[in-house]
Amino acid sequence: MDMALGVTIAFWILAAVTVGAAVWLVTTRNVFHAALALIAAFFGFGGLYATLSADFMAAVQILVYAGAVAIVMVFAIMMTAHQREDAGRFQAPAAIMAVVLAVIIGFSLLQTTWQISSAQPAQNTPPILAEQLLGPYVLPFEIVSVLLVSAMVGAIIIARER
Amino acid sequence: MEVGVNHYLVLAGILFSIGLYGVLSRRNAVVMLMALELMFNSVNLTLIAFSRWVTPSLLTGQAFAIFVLTVAAAEATVGLAIVLAIYRNRASVSAEQVDELRG
Numbered sequence: 001m002d003m004a005l006g007v008t009i010a011f012w013i014l015a016a017v018t019v020g021a022a023v024w025l026v027t028t029r030n031v032f033h034a035a036l037a038l039i040a041a042f043f044g045f046g047g048l049y050a051t052l053s054a055d056f057m058a059a060v061q062i063l064v065y066a067g068a069v070a071i072v073m074v075f076a077i078m079m080t081a082h083q084r085e086d087a088g089r090f091q092a093p094a095a096i097m098a099v100v101l102a103v104i105i106g107f108s109l110l111q112t113t114w115q116i117s118s119a120q121p122a123q124n125t126p127p128i129l130a131e132q133l134l135g136p137y138v139l140p141f142e143i144v145s146v147l148l149v150s151a152m153v154g155a156i157i158i159a160r161e162r
Numbered sequence: 163m164e165v166g167v168n169h170y171l172v173l174a175g176i177l178f179s180i181g182l183y184g185v186l187s188r189r190n191a192v193v194m195l196m197a198l199e200l201m202f203n204s205v206n207l208t209l210i211a212f213s214r215w216v217t218p219s220l221l222t223g224q225a226f227a228i229f230v231l232t233v234a235a236a237e238a239t240v241g242l243a244i245v246l247a248i249y250r251n252r253a254s255v256s257a258e259q260v261d262e263l264r265g
Contacts, residue, residue, distance in 0.1 A: 026184030052214040094186035098179040105175035132225040151236030155243035
């Protein structure tokens with residue numbers, strides 16, 4: 001019971017942090033502040049994965065997103081010049097679109113009954129994930145590794161000075 | 163009140179919508195890519211929430227989340243390389259100035 005209460009409190013705190021960081025990301029006019037907000041949101045997502053008993057995914061989230069992707073974003077900011085952008089023309093239509101989408105998503109989610117399993121979540125996830133990735137999902141696993149290599153080579157070729 | 167699958171799904175829907183607002187309203191291509199990463203992450207959150215409540219012992223959702231994460235990493239690399247190439251050619255990262263393909 002104490003465990004469930006802790007998870008509930010952690011969920012609400014992490015949800016507030018993540019939504020706050022996301023709002024900061026899309027509203028700030030400073031590109032570097034946006035990068036900081038993105039990193040805060042990545043940590044919030046990592047915490048949310050931890051509350052879902054997804055220990056490996058939480059670690060990967062911190063390593064790949066808060067580590068690698070954040071560094072790549074900061075490099076992209078440093079290599080390009082940014083002037084403070086004024087409010088875009090599409091701000092009001094974009095806000096309307098986003099609110100409509102959120103209402104549609106929320107409505108359809110709450111109308112659906114999911115097939116909830118009563119089993120307890122797995123405690124030690126990496127071995128199960130390894131069996132999934134190298135068992136039934138071995139073909140997508142290989143395809144995604146080819147995609148990653150080709151994306152890296154493509155990024156080098158596109159970004160190279162000539 | 164116990165936190166259930168709907169809490170996480172609604173949270174992910176809100177975060178996805180915020181990311182969509184960022185992609186549509188901003189003109190800085192780097193910030194657009196950041197908002198796109200936010201959308202990818204909220205999709206991963208739904209997958210892991212389903213993994214927790216629908217397939218708690220098989221972890222199918224988490225396996226899918228790993229694939230989404232890989233594709234998102236590839237997208238970030240190629241996207242930022244394209245931004246750098248555009249910046250090198252026209253010294254700007256504003257998405258409004260990239261209109262060579264406009265008919």
